[in-house]
Amino acid sequence: MNRQITRLQGITACLPFDNIDTDQIIPSREMKSTSKTDLAAGLFAGWRYVSAESRQCDPDFVLNQARCDGASILVSRSNFGCGSSREHAVWALREFGFRCIVAASFSQIFFRNCINNGILPVVLPAAAIGQIEALFAHDNSVLQLVVDLPEQAISPAGAASVWAFDIEASDKAALMTGRDPIAVTLESDSDIRAFIARDLERRPWIYSQARSGT
Structure with missing residues (x-):
């Protein structure tokens, strides 16, 4: 598994909610092994599917929308990844294709699990999150963000707006080297x-x- 991140430009999906917990990220019923694989289908299973049994996709859920196909950046609000410490939540996000999670705040254990599995967790002020959400909502078009880890900055692709973020030097080094x-x-x-x-x-x-x- 490639853990290295330097500069990422990717399709972005927004989940504009606070307190998204690990059981919402991957319900316990979807955790059928201790492996890091075969978890992507269970990601947000309670929201993605009309029913867990049929696996019929809910067209209103953001990750089922065509504009989010191949999304690698997920934007949410405060206290993302709260609840249990299950690492499966991060494994499922990573297997689905997410390499960066942007939120107003994170559960501390979830944040550490992200770093250890090659996902960059970025903390931005609520006002900046709101600006990204507004871009995402505009015309229901595809939103691409550019995440520059060396510069510690996020910007919309082709736009001048830039949001700076902080990260511990050791975490930055681990992600940039893939260690x-x-x-x-x-x-x-x-x-x-x-x-x-x-x-x-x-x-x-x-x-x-x-x-x-x-």
């Missing part, structure tokens, strides 16, 4: 081994207990 948490830890492998060697000299009994299982 997952394990890869980041392994970069410090020599330092970790050196610490263990020093600690073994200072506290050999700790390691004796670990080997003996006591």
Whole structure:
């Protein structure tokens, strides 16, 4: 799975609601394995389908509209990803094709799950979210946004408006290089081994207990 993000230009879909929780993102009935695959069909299943059994698409739901085909950027409001800590919600969003989620605020655990799975979570002020929603609603046309991670900016494709966003340096580096948490830890492998060697000299009994299982 490619986790790297630098500059993304993509079709945008808007869900203008607060407090979209992980059970709405992917209902528990759609989580039939611990795999990261075969989850996209369950994304927003309670909203996308007229009934879960028939899988008949609801034409009024935004992701079923032709203008959102291939959407890779999702815009919502405050407290996105709240509720349970299920990582399946992020896996389903990623498998569906989303690489960037823009919201006024996020659940902290959901935010971290996004970073760890190659999705850029962007926090923008409510006023900026409203401006994007207005662009999306205009003439029901396709909206493309450009997300520039190095510059930490979002703009409509071909337009002058720019919204700046903040991101922690470590999160930015992880996404720009495509490193997952394990890869980041392994970069410090020599330092970790050196610490263990020093600690073994200072506290050999700790390691004796670990080997003996006591």
